[in-house]
Amino acid sequence: MRYPFADGHCDYLLSAVYRGYQFADPLPEQHIALPYMQQGNAKLQLFAMWSNLRLEDTPYTQCMNMAKAYHDMLKTYDVLQPFGPDFDPESDKIATVLTMEGAEPIGTDLDKLHEFYDLGVRALTLTWNFPNAVGFPGVQPGSPGLTDFGKAAVREMNKLGVAIDVAHLNNAGIDDLLEISTQPIFASHSNARALCDHTRNLYDHHIRAIADMGGVIGVNFCKDFLTTNAQATLDDVVDQLRYLVDVGGIHVACLGSDYDGIFGCPEGLPNPSGFPRIAERLAEAGFTPKEIRQLTYENLSNYMLRFCK
Numbered sequence: 001m002r003y004p005f006a007d008g009h010c011d012y013l014l015s016a017v018y019r020g021y022q023f024a025d026p027l028p029e030q031h032i033a034l035p036y037m038q039q040g041n042a043k044l045q046l047f048a049m050w051s052n053l054r055l056e057d058t059p060y061t062q063c064m065n066m067a068k069a070y071h072d073m074l075k076t077y078d079v080l081q082p083f084g085p086d087f088d089p090e091s092d093k094i095a096t097v098l099t100m101e102g103a104e105p106i107g108t109d110l111d112k113l114h115e116f117y118d119l120g121v122r123a124l125t126l127t128w129n130f131p132n133a134v135g136f137p138g139v140q141p142g143s144p145g146l147t148d149f150g151k152a153a154v155r156e157m158n159k160l161g162v163a164i165d166v167a168h169l170n171n172a173g174i175d176d177l178l179e180i181s182t183q184p185i186f187a188s189h190s191n192a193r194a195l196c197d198h199t200r201n202l203y204d205h206h207i208r209a210i211a212d213m214g215g216v217i218g219v220n221f222c223k224d225f226l227t228t229n230a231q232a233t234l235d236d237v238v239d240q241l242r243y244l245v246d247v248g249g250i251h252v253a254c255l256g257s258d259y260d261g262i263f264g265c266p267e268g269l270p271n272p273s274g275f276p277r278i279a280e281r282l283a284e285a286g287f288t289p290k291e292i293r294q295l296t297y298e299n300l301s302n303y304m305l306r307f308c309k
């Protein structure tokens with residue numbers, strides 16, 4: 001059985017702009033690339049714009065450059081199409097969604113949120129690993145919830161139809177969102193803390209709450225969020241999927257590789273060409289073909305359809 005795959009997060013775009021990554025002709029260290037995606041039957045990819053605060057360009061300028069790179073890529077490669085209800089994962093096309101990781105490019109200006117929406121952004125990871133105008137990161141345990149501006153931004157995202165991503169966000173921020181967001185929230189690239197105790201990972205009660213409101217959680221392939229062993233493996237990824245299903249139900253789990261944003265990929269998953277191995281392991285673990293398809297593709301694609309109309 002050849003399953004389609006959907007991936008909730010990658011950091012390809014920053015390297016495409018600042019490190020010369022080419023979509024069809026990958027550098028050795030590059031993960032996201034057309035040949036690997038075709039090999040692995042990757043059918044839906046969220047492309048995040050993560051801005052690096054150490055670069056000279058402001059986060060806003062970096063994001064503008066990345067949005068241009070994204071749209072140039074769609075123009076250059078006919079195989080790519082913006083994700084929407086008419087996308088058929090059985091076709092030879094690959095669907096894409098533009099997202100933003102860290103609200104720094106918006107600053108304290110909701111007009112900029114509209115500007116990025118008009119450029120195609122359909123999901124926003126509220127924070128990266130630093131506090132910003134919206135809220136605080138999980139890597140600062142005990143930090144407070146969303147700011148007043150953050151809450152206003154959430155209401156605006158709900159109105160516009162931008163998916164709210166809690167990857168990197170602190171626990172108090174997630175609690176606030178569970179209270180105020182009128183749309184289901186998601187975690188594009190986060191794991192279960194019960195299996196790997198890291199501040200980037202989610203507690204069971206948040207996994208359940210995200211599942212109950214119709215959100216999804218993408219399993220992150222980063223070694224540090226999967227295991228305390230020296231090397232992560234394919235089995236660590238499958239264990240995370242299985243655990244998320246056990247805690248939140250079959251509809252909550254999906255993939256959020258974090259490719260091109262992580263160093264040291266799990267054994268067997270060097271890039272999207274390895275995706276089919278996940279389906280093989282899920283079958284060995286007793287998941288039915290219908291369930292495997294939910295985990296590899298449908299959960300994330302159904303969630304994103306709410307925002308990609």
Ligand SMILES: [Zn+2]
Binds near residue numbers: 101167168258261
């Ligand atoms: Zn990230």
